Amino acid sequence: MPRKKGNKKQRGDDEEAGIDADVAVEQNDEVTKANADAGKAKKREKKKDKKGKKGKSAKQNEDSDDDNKIETRLDKLALQDEDDEEDEDYVPASSNKGKGGGFALLGDMEDEMPEEEENDEENEKNVEEKTDSTPEKNDEKKDEPEKGAKGEKKKKSRKEERRERQRAQLNQQLEEMTLTSNFSVSQRETTAKGAMLENATDIKVSNFSISARGKELFVNANLTIAAGRRYGLVGPNGMGKTTLLCHIAQRALAIPPNIDVLLCEQDVKADDTPAFEAVLNSDKKRLALIEEEKKLLAESEAGNNTNSERLKQVYEEMIAIGADSAESRARRILSGLQFTQEMQMRATKHFSGGWRMRVSLARALFLEPTLLLLDEPTNHLDLNAVIWLDNYLQNWKKTLLVVSHDQQFLDDVCTDIIHLDNQKLDYYRGNFNAFKKMLKQKQKEQLKEYEKQEKRLRELKSRGRSSKAAEKETKTSQMQKNKGKKSKGDPVGEEDAPVELLKKPREYQVKFKFPNPPPLNPPILGLHNVQFGYHDQPLLFKNLDFGIDLNSRIAIVGPNGVGKSTFLKLISGELSPLQGSHTKNHRLRIGVFNQHSADQLTMHESPVEYLQRNFNLDYQSCRKLLGQFGLAGHAHTIKIADLSGGQKARVALADMSSRQPDVVILDEPTNNLDIESIDALGDAINDYSGGVIIVSHDARLILETSCQLWIVEDQDIQEIDGDFDDYKREILEALGELEEKEAEKKNQKKK
Structure with missing residues (x-):
């Protein structure tokens, strides 16, 4: 390092000063006096020279510190742990600090690097100017072996090469990262x-x-x-x-x-x-x-x-x-x-x-x-x-x-x-x-482990440990426990993830609810001798008869394009038949939810504002209702236009529930819902005492709500004689899939 070379020169100068002093002692009195005066003058000049050398050494130390800073900045890109501990195994892919996602910090660093190199060059020029101002120092520098100068030059080039390699590695990772800058990734x-x-x-x-x-x-x-x-x-x-x-x-x-x-x-x-x-x-x-x-x-x-x-x-x-x-x-x-x-x-x-x-x-x-x-x-x-x-x-x-x-x-x-x-x-x-x-069992075990951990933390704190020390000791014991559990077949060389304190298991719960309607006298809702088709298109329905009551649970099935969604619009009164009649109890309220229901919401309002305006609910009641339908708390007060498809669907379901319908018509309601929400929807339908008509591709929803299957075909709608498995078998037989499966089984037996 430059610091060691500077110290070596200083030791050489001290030795030379000692030799000059010994020579001066051996001279006679008169010559000694003259030489002593000259020696003192030389020593004063050499002290100045040493100060110059110390300045140069300090500059070199600053250059070395700058190099260390650059390396530290590069290493910081590899840090993903929350407590900012260094980890040599991380690849410095990106960081989520700074503007523009994970890549802003890297861009800032690369912009700064050339300036640091320019500063290095300026420092070297300043040192050379100082060196040129002292002739004796130049003479001493000439006497130094040329090999040492070459070695110093070689060292500097290696540093530059190392920095270039590190920058090239980071740039390559940026080029390979084709995802948007909104994401940052790290891996071992x-x-x-x-x-x-x-x-x-x-x-x-x-x-x-x-x-x-x-x-x-x-x-x-x-x-x-x-x-x-x-x-x-x-x-x-x-x-x-x-x-x-x-x-x-x-x-x-x-x-x-x-x-x-x-x-x-x-x-x-x-x-x-x-x-x-x-x-x-x-x-x-x-x-x-x-x-x-x-x-x-x-x-x-x-x-x-x-x-x-x-x-x-x-x-x-x-x-x-x-x-x-x-x-x-x-x-x-x-x-x-x-x-x-x-x-x-x-x-x-x-x-x-x-x-x-x-x-x-x-x-x-x-x-x-x-x-x-x-x-x-x-x-x-x-x-x-x-x-x-x-x-x-x-x-x-x-x-x-x-x-x-x-x-x-x-x-x-x-x-x-x-x-x-x-x-x-x-x-x-x-x-x-x-x-x-298995998840249910695991959650019970996790809750027990969490309670044990909290108990241990309380005990350590009661003995005078600080919160930080108690957590550190708990992590250490957890790490030892994990090492004991590690099986023999685990891959060698893979490092364990940093040990973290257990978090309290939180079960994700969603609960939908539709208010039960009052009893209504029949006829409730029906179509009689209906004929319908779109303009310049073949008739979709001919002599159609259909009716429901408040106890009905009906799932409409059939191939695409036969008119399932059109049938729902006819029964809800959104479309009028070309012939025939549509009957409806004058007190009947129909709730409709489909893929376009979210588009009918007021986009410039928040979900809370929308419910307050339409149903005269107070602020807390609105939030409670939205929470029941699985809408996250932060989404209650932002504009509906900024919500995701799933979040809008939950607001639309809350809207339909607040209208207290007597009959619910659902057209592909599961498209934007997760599994827990679909389970909640099935439970809400089972608890609901009104009529339900569903068109859905989700077999579990149909099975769990015990819906009767009605199929749309041949310009009519009829109840299927059998259950869902019978319908499934019929579909696969029509496509020739069952024959294909039988042939594959025979081939496997032959092999």
């Missing part, structure tokens, strides 16, 4: 290296953290995905499930390079490409092999027989990817998603956004990636398509990670459940039903 470097193994088939990311706009979504969480398993990711709305899928898909986390990941989240491009071709052409490898096959065959016909070996390899690759069955697979998937033969050949630009999402889902299923990510795949599907998708994914051979609020879908499809809770990921073997039982 050891994990990142391990995930880069070329032959890795599983995903294991330890101790990663993700924050969005200053809100921590994941803190020291662990992601483990085993090949060939089908995972369901569950947790309350707004906790980061979709964010995690996006980070996996964009490889912001350390995903092995040989695992291809596909997230189905956007609809296909609207152009003249038929839906069938949009699915078929998504397999670029197959298209490339077909083109190469045509080229090789043309060359063979022209007399070139040298490419026969390559042609054979092309055929083998096409067999391996199942190119011969590609068209039949594409048609099977589209048919299952309720595309008719005519719709399969229709250009994508003629489909609505919901149908283009189905094309996108069909492409994802057709491509069969190593890891398929699905975010609420049932939201854009009707019940028939959900039944098919449920059956299709049960036979999915590769890895699947799905976010869904449909409990029946999760029960049938998933082999494992990942629960997002308290910014961590917890893993459970089995389907959703098994998960619910």
